[in-house]
Amino acid sequence: MxxxxxxxxxxxxxxxxxxxxxxxxxxxxxxxxxxxxxxxxxxxxxxxxxxxxxxxxxxxIDDEAWYNSVVISARQTLDSARASLATAEQLGLDTPVGRRLAKAGTFLEHVIEDMLKSADRWRSVLE
The missing domain is CATH 1.10.10.10 (Winged helix-like DNA-binding domain superfamily/Winged helix DNA-binding domain)
Known part of the structure; x- marks a missing residue:
């Protein structure tokens, strides 16, 4: 629907x-x-x-919708990445779960920050 x-x-x-x-x-x-x-x-x-x-x-729905949806999704994922990093710190990086969460959080944080920069760089295409 x-x-x-x-x-x-x-x-x-x-x-x-x-x-x-x-x-x-x-x-x-x-x-x-x-x-x-x-x-x-x-x-x-x-x-x-x-x-x-x-x-x-x-x-x-307008041309800005695409930019807005990318930014909202990215921010939600960035929040999850940062929560993973915080949980990794709490559990300890010397535990398997802590290491796994730290790797995932770091990966997502970098990818999403790149995505936000890219969305800002290409936003003018929508104008």
Whole structure:
């Protein structure tokens, strides 16, 4: 369902749809649309805008969505990497689990930092 909502927003000429439009176009319940949109918003693929005249949300996908989703995902992974490193320190680097967590945390930290730099470097492509 999430992929279907995402694709339908991508196919919208202006990248905008209401929940009612999504539900009607996809032939699904408004609750299904709500769950999908909440996930997409949390991951940075979609943002909500309020329609003040009709008092409803409009879901928007734009070129910045790709940058936002990469950054949100990277930050979440970086948090996990840092938690792994902290846990490795607590358990001790002389234990098998501590070493494994330290290696994983260090690897992820480096890869994600590179990814964030790359996203910033290439962001202008989306403008």
């Amino acid at each position: 999430t992929a279907r909502v995402h694709i339908d927003l991508l196919l919208a000429e202006d990248g905008r749809r209401t929940a009612a439009e999504l539900a009607r176009r996809l032939n699904v319940s408004p609750a299904s649309v709500s769950v999908a949109v909440n996930f997409l918003v949390a991951q940075g693929y979609v943002r909500r805008e309020r329609d003040p005249e009709r008092r409803r949300d409009i879901y928007v």
